[in-house]
């Protein structure tokens with residue numbers, strides 16, 4: 479089956495990552511934090527540009543206690559691409575390449591000078607005694623034995639002092655040796671004992687910063703320590719460590735620990751962004767335009783009123799939505815008068831944006847499998863004044879049978895996923911996801927994407943596009959799903975037209 483056909487259904491994605499062939503392809507990161515960072519970085523820069531060199535966390539592997547001459551350089555760890563669902567286990571494999579670690583330099587500690595004052599003191603006392611005895615009138619056996627006594631005491635003192643000095647020197651050398659000992663991984667016993675105790679965060683942090691051991695040992699220990707320190711289960715931390723170069727991994731994990739900025743999307747069916755910003759400012763909301771790439775986004779820095787309960791919110795003037803959630807809809811670029819399907823729609827964040835871009839014209843099928851979630855979907859459609867949408871309650875895999883094959887112009891598949899890209903929003907993902915979960919998600923996503931392709935009319939005059947997006951960063955849920963679709967259907971990947979940010 480050819481990948482490119484004149485009648486091909488076009489497939490595009492949410493955030494642009496350039497494939498080796500130069501075609502922009504689908505990835506699934508829906509983490510507003512990263513997108514915001516990307517957009518800030520990319521002001522005036524096109525996506526073709528190399529991503530700005532990230533600042534290396536020099537402090538990560540350097541023991542601050544000891545001076546060191548060099549920065550560490552850590553090469554990429556494998557990207558863990560996996561081709562087929564059956565091969566999802568490949569996710570965990572991968573070549574690991576990393577430069578050798580150099581030993582830390584140990585600052586030299588100079589030997590202390592001998593204490594000359596002590597000798598002087600003793601010699602001086604002898605001298606003094608001598609001169610004293612010579613000046614003392616009269617001499618005799620008593621004075622002689624006194625002299626011998628003094629000499630003996632003096633010799634004993636000398637010896638004792640020499641012994642003390644020797645001990646002090648030996649102790650100091652031992653200390654120096656102990657301090658200069660290379661970083662050592664904990665033994666199996668020590669690790670087992672550690673498991674029994676609450677984590678010693680200071681110790682873990684110190685160990686994470688250490689270097690000077692073999693690469694494999696280091697990576698193994700890093701997985702254990704990152705997992706303990708940041709609270710990830712073994713599976714997820716293993717996958718993340720295998721997916722990202724260490725410096726990037728640390729940026730990712732630390733970003734997951736920080737709150738995301740609050741963003742709102744102006745509902746252009748009801749108002750204009752400037753008017754909305756004015757009225758919210760008057761209510762004490764500190765905000766600004768989100769970014770150059772969005773005409774409808776606002777970022778909220780601070781607010782004296784609950785942003786989800788203002789009269790403007792209740793009147794549907796805006797939707798509280800992470801910046802990255804704008805992207806799939808911008809990539810879909812639905813046209814007025816088109817027939818569009820939102821296959822997994824609740825609670826309607828993207829459906830309401832699609833409707834706004836279509837100016838409430840054409841027709842949207844907003845589908846959601848979970849009945850309980852239809853309430854929030856319909857409530858949002860109603861609040862935002864959407865009138866061109868039919869709400870459906872099907873398993874998305876059945877939709878081609880319900881709506882018909884080749885029956886619509888565009889499909890948005892914002893797929894159910896593991897949520898591994900939005901850990902900030904839901905930290906329970908750190909511990910709740912397993913390989914089995916990822917495989918199950920990937921299996922469903924593959925079935926859903928085939929259904930999406932089957933619904934789209936490749937001969938649509940204005941459309942013939944599908945956007946596949948997830949809020950997962952797992953390869954089996956993203957790249958592998960697209961690879962699968964490319965093999966199973968006559969489709970091709972096309973640029974998604976979002977020429978900002980940096981390649982994934």
Ligand SMILES: C[S@@+](CC[C@H](N)C(=O)[O-])C[C@H]1O[C@@H](n2cnc3c(N)ncnc32)[C@H](O)[C@@H]1O
Pocket residue numbers: 803821822823824825826827828829845846847848851872873874875892893894895
């Ligand atoms: C990522 S959420 C969608 C978010 C929505 N697009 C938005 O922007 O507000 C995925 C949705 O897919 C629904 N879902 C799960 N399995 C499905 C299936 N087989 N068919 C259709 N929807 C499904 C989930 O209940 C969930 O509401």
